[in-house]
Amino acid sequence: MKKVRIRGVGHYAPERVVTNEYLATIVDTNDEWIQTRTGIQSRRFVAPDQTTSDMAAEAARMAMKQAGIQPDDIDLVVVGTSSPDMLYPSTACVVCDKLQLKSPTAFDLQAGCSGFVYGLTTATQFLRTGLKKNALVIGADAISRFIDFSDRTTCVLFGDAAGAMLLSSTEEGSDQVLCSIDGTDGSGGKYLSMPAGGAQKPASIYTLQNHEHSVHMNGKEIFKFAVRISIYMIENMLQQTGLTIDDIDHFVFHQANVRIIDAAVNRMGFSKEKVIYTLHEYGNTSSASIPFTLSLANQNGTIKENDIVLMVVFGAGLTYAGSIVRW
């Protein structure tokens, strides 16, 4: 088997900052509720002329530049997203066009917020077998386009962003992806869904009137699942690798709710100082949450070469995924 190297990371967030105070002017909510229940203070929304593939391409450009890899050398593109530009072509194909990539294998991976980490594990297999040499794995979501702004239980949670990682297959050195875990509890699909717009319920005047083209969520059920599955994934990955909590330099949780992260951290009994948070400023950016946080932390020097980074995420499906990497 060949080794997988992380060559570069990138991120992008749109310019428009949307504060809790602003949301309180359009729906019955307030800054105090949002901050105490979620930790979120603000988020970013795409501009009217921007879409998911634009953010994905920006994050990818940054990762390619950092890696020093040219467009012609990318032979795999995986985009984790649940807010594709359109049903088809896939957002990955649109990104190939925007970046002028030669002829890579390109596909979207729909695993809710877990899309990026599912994509990381998928790309890793292509690289280890040597089938592909340079993979762009992107997590990008413009969930603001699918929010019902009359539903205060969901509209305060999400923000738009993208994050990317460029991975290469090599013969030398050690593999930087130390382990992974992923899975699905399909019985929980009903707790987080967008009911209409697919083959089961195509768009109609009724689906529009019933607000069925937006995020529908049972927050309490997702919360319970999230805490339980995050702890399970951490314990499983530590067991797989023989590492201990003390060996982990940084924990990157899905940036959904500070209370979910803190509940898992408190139950496992480790220091919050090792946890990297971006949700206060950017909200829940869905598939972008993990790669966006990794890239930002890399840029500001929080994550350094050789650090051991553990990431866990959960999402619609209900899916879950985790990985431990050496930076």
Ligand code: UT7
């Ligand atoms: O990527 C995965 C995406 N999803 C998640 O990660 C969601 C996970 N779940 C959560 O983060 C939390 O469950 C929420 C933040 C969504 C909700 O927090 P909660 O502590 O579970 O609140 P709740 O649903 O029990 O609601 C408590 C009260 C309710 O009022 P009543 O019935 O007690 O009078 C809600 O109607 O808070 C009310 N409420 C709000 N009030 C002000 C719900 N949303 C809001 C709001 N502003 N935005």
